Amino acid sequence: MKNLIISFFMIFIAVIQANSQSRCDKECLKELSRGVDFIQFIYTPLTMSEPFKSYYAGIKKLATIPEIEIGRKDIKVALIIPQDVIKSYSVVVSDSVFAYIFKRDVGSHIEIFYSGNESAENLNLAINRAKNAGFKYLIAPLTTNGLEIVNSDDYDDLIFYIPTINIKNISNPRSNLFFGGIDYEAQIQKLLTKANHKITAFGDGSRVSDMLNNLVANNTNEPYIKNIEGSDIKLNFLKNNYKVKNSSIFLNTPLIKSALLSSQFRVFELTPHILLSTQLNYNSALISLTQSGDRKNMYIANSIMTPDSQLETLSAILGEKLDYDWVAYSTMIGMDFIYLNYINKSAKAIFKEEMQNNQIQYNINIMRAGNYGFYFDE
Incomplete structure (x- = not known):
């Protein structure tokens, strides 16, 4: 954590000197790190000129190393990662753990044990390696x-x-x-x-789709369900499809296909009653991938309530x-x-969020997709 803070200070001192402003003391830098300007700075690293890019890269390299030991070991947690199965989520989980440690600003010992896949042999090997290394929390x-x-x-x-x-x-x-998984059934029921x-x-x-x-089928009466598989998307089946016209449509598809479908309903003059999606499509990119008219009657369930800007x-x-x-x-x-x-x-x-009966209990908010982002449905 000490090195991370020093890197923060180096960036801000460099920025301040480059702008010919007064030098900022530690309290000033602490306030900057909590502010909107800092968030914007972090979110737009590609707009930085040298030497700021190298400072940013240094922070990212420091923050993503697989083990951090900072003096005391107040938190000792092992990550069991089947990277071949969860793929990009491997990085999401590890980065989230490190962000939490930085937020708490406590001594930590975090170690990653990769299993590759989820075979009994490989998972048991990874878990027992963690156990033999003295980890109790995984x-x-x-x-x-x-x-x-x-x-x-x-x-x-x-x-x-x-x-x-x-x-x-x-x-x-x-x-x-x-367990910390989203309750998709509760989201569907609310939608x-x-x-x-x-x-x-x-x-x-x-698998997710x-x-x-199946959850939609279990909670409704004889829904029309259609899979659109592969990258060669043919949507001619939508022409004069009375089953789709004026129906409430669940987009249980990935972001790109959801955006494409939302536009084609208008092309084929089907006029859906409403478009619905679970957490699967709660993504800022949805706004740029869809036309405002296509998302006019779109409602998306969301269970993420970011606690504070510093953690963000x-x-x-x-x-x-x-x-x-x-x-x-969920990992945090x-x-x-x-x-x-x-x-x-x-x-x-x-x-x-609280743990009840071994499961994190999430609130569910229904969101609308506007021109500049998501907003709460009233």
Whole structure:
């Protein structure tokens, strides 16, 4: 943390000197680091001239190393990462843990144990390596396949936090497993309060999409469900499709396909009653990928409530947009849960979400997509 703060100071001193302003003392720099100007500076590193780019790169390199030891080891947490399975989320999870440590400004020992895939052999090897290294608290971004291996009495002496799975998706979880996954079923049920009686759901054949389509089917009466698979997207089936016309349409598709579909409903003169999406499409890029008319009647469920600008800033330094990435958000909540319940019970919580029956309980807000971002539906 000391080196990170020094890097912050170097940047601000360089900026101030370049602008021929008065030199800023430590208190001044602390205030700058909490402000909007600092956030904008971090979010736009490509606009910086030398030597500012090199300072920014130095911070990012420092902040993403796989192990940080800073004096005391107040927090000792292992990350079990099946990188071949969760792919880019490997970086999201590790960066989120480091951002949380920087926010708390406490001594830490964070170590990553890679398993590659979620085979029993590889996961057990990674977990036992962490256990033999003295780790009791583990954050493991697994799928339900990997969770079957962790849900074993072999690991009753360890505390697992699973940021990627909701407890509804696992049968008979053991008491040492805690979950932070989004409750997609609750999001769909809340979105259905906006819908009419005619329901359509589009997917792309992926695991997440199929799961969402099944939830729509389980909570509605005979919905029309259609998968659009592959990159060669043919939408001629939309022509004169009475099943889609004037229906409440769930876009259980990735961002690009959701944006494309939203435009084609107008092209084929289908006039949907409403467009609906879960957390899957709560992404700032949706605004730039869609026309204002196409998202006029679009409603999106969101469970991310960023606690403060400082944590958002630290996430931005590491290349993460905390207010749109629910895996990053869930991981930080898990770190807060471990810290407050097992390490420092007198500390003040950073997040408002609570753990109930081994599952983080999220609020759900319905958002509208405007011309400049998302806003709350009233």
